[in-house]
Amino acid sequence: MADQSVGQARKAFDDYMSATRKAVGSAEDTAQTVKAGADDMGRTALEYTEEHVSAAFDLAQKMVRAGDVQEMMKLQSEYLRKQMEALGEQVRDLGDKAARTAQDAAKKTRG
Numbered sequence: 592m593a594d595q596s597v598g599q600a601r602k603a604f605d606d607y608m609s610a611t612r613k614a615v616g617s618a619e620d621t622a623q624t625v626k627a628g629a630d631d632m633g634r635t636a637l638e639y640t641e642e643h644v645s646a647a648f649d650l651a652q653k654m655v656r657a658g659d660v661q662e663m664m665k666l667q668s669e670y671l672r673k674q675m676e677a678l679g680e681q682v683r684d685l686g687d688k689a690a691r692t693a694q695d696a697a698k699k700t701r702g
Contacts, residue, residue, distance in 0.1 A: 621699040628692025632685055639681045646674060 650670045657663040 617700060621696050624695045624699050625692060628688065628695065632688050632692070635685060635688065639677075642677065643674065646670065646677075 650666060653666050654663050657666060
């Protein structure tokens with residue numbers, strides 16, 4: 592009887608350890624998924640920052656060469672319009688990436 596009790600305790604412990612390993616593995620998979628998504632978003636945000644800074648320098652260069660105030664105003668208006676369009680696209684892109692990362696992480700926790 593004592594031998595049977597020890598065997599049952601061992602089986603319960605083995606089952607517990609198996610479930611714990613599975614849970615830890617799942618958490619690691621989810622963390623890796625989230626990290627990969629965050630890394631991708633960070634790289635993308637850096638690319639967008641470079642694009643915006645480059646556009647600002649281009650504008651500055653054009654403004655210095657402008658012949659009069661009207662041309663400067665036109666350049667400024669064009670710059671703002673393009674920047675707002677780009678920003679809208681970039682926000683959508685980053686939002687999509689964040690949503691995909693969240694969905695992938697949720698799949699990892701369920702699956």
